[in-house]
Amino acid sequence: MIGRLNHVAIAVPDLGAAAAQYRQMLGAEVGGPHDLPDHGVTVVFVDLPNTRIELMSPLGTDSPIAAFLDKSPAGGIHHICYEVDDILAARNRLLAEGARVLGDGQPRTGAHGHPVLFLHPKDFNGCLIELEQPK
Amino acid sequence: MIGRLNHVAIAVPDLGAAAAQYRQMLGAEVGGPHDLPDHGVTVVFVDLPNTRIELMSPLGTDSPIAAFLDKSPAGGIHHICYEVDDILAARNRLLAEGARVLGDGQPRTGAHGHPVLFLHPKDFNGCLIELEQPK
Numbered sequence: 001m002i003g004r005l006n007h008v009a010i011a012v013p014d015l016g017a018a019a020a021q022y023r024q025m026l027g028a029e030v031g032g033p034h035d036l037p038d039h040g041v042t043v044v045f046v047d048l049p050n051t052r053i054e055l056m057s058p059l060g061t062d063s064p065i066a067a068f069l070d071k072s073p074a075g076g077i078h079h080i081c082y083e084v085d086d087i088l089a090a091r092n093r094l095l096a097e098g099a100r101v102l103g104d105g106q107p108r109t110g111a112h113g114h115p116v117l118f119l120h121p122k123d124f125n126g127c128l129i130e131l132e133q134p135k
Numbered sequence: 136m137i138g139r140l141n142h143v144a145i146a147v148p149d150l151g152a153a154a155a156q157y158r159q160m161l162g163a164e165v166g167g168p169h170d171l172p173d174h175g176v177t178v179v180f181v182d183l184p185n186t187r188i189e190l191m192s193p194l195g196t197d198s199p200i201a202a203f204l205d206k207s208p209a210g211g212i213h214h215i216c217y218e219v220d221d222i223l224a225a226r227n228r229l230l231a232e233g234a235r236v237l238g239d240g241q242p243r244t245g246a247h248g249h250p251v252l253f254l255h256p257k258d259f260n261g262c263l264i265e266l267e268q269p270k
Contacts (some may be wrong), residue, residue, distance in 0.1 A: 001161055001162030001163070002161045002162060002163050002183065003183065003184055004183060004184045004185045004186075005140070005143065005183050005185060005186045005188075008140065008143060008215055010260055010262050011260075012260040013260075018260050021259070021260075024232075025228075025229065025232045025234065026136055026137045026217070027136030027137060027228075028136070028137050048137065048138065048139060048140050048217070049138055049139050050139045050140060050185040050186055051139075051140045051185055051186055053140075053215075055260075072261050074256070074257060074260065074261035075260035075261040075262065076256075076260070076261035076262060077212040077215065077261075077262050080143055080188075080212065082161070082183070093160075093162075094160065097159075097160045099160065121209070121211075122209060124156070125145055125146075125147040125148075125153050125156075125190075125209065125210035125211070126207050126209035126210040126211035126212075127145050127210065127211060127212050
């Protein structure tokens, strides 16, 4: 069911510093910042040959990653995103297997303009998993 | 400098259950368990089309992931591994930039039989980074 690893998301307290570090110290290809008001984050994508790293910092007063950074002020790996061909079929299969989908269970439009869902980390080894239907 | 994302490592309390979940619930291709006594872990690789997920559980009484699981008993994302062409050149560049390398700074043989190093998470947004020279 799951396909490619679409990205790994890292929550960071200082997006400019993190982007500069990936560009200069780690020598990676790093894009410009994008505000995603609907998601409460500003993101910078690091393009690797086979996948992307998504550096995220809070945007606005109600950011879903604010609590994460309160607990881990230095930042940390926030979630991983797996691609699925059919997000509704994937959701229904997971619900039938007893896994929990966050929110109201309806896909939202993610950072790349495609439908996404998040799975409950307590059902997946403490790991927050995003599912994205890339096309 | 950094190249492909070689793998994402997830520490899990029950390797058999996690492997079964990735195989059955997430429909991924999952290998058999491998004991890595030199690293104090037993691992299972989940093969995705573009990278791998490494599910890890403690092996022996002195596992480096025991403290992680004490703090996060349900498990969690433990580290990410970036490939580099020349691990000694990468290490020297990072040290010159002020980053810290864990241990004695000498590459060890990693889970795939290639030289690896770990970078201090406090220097990289709270994210434990492994560097691997794949060939």
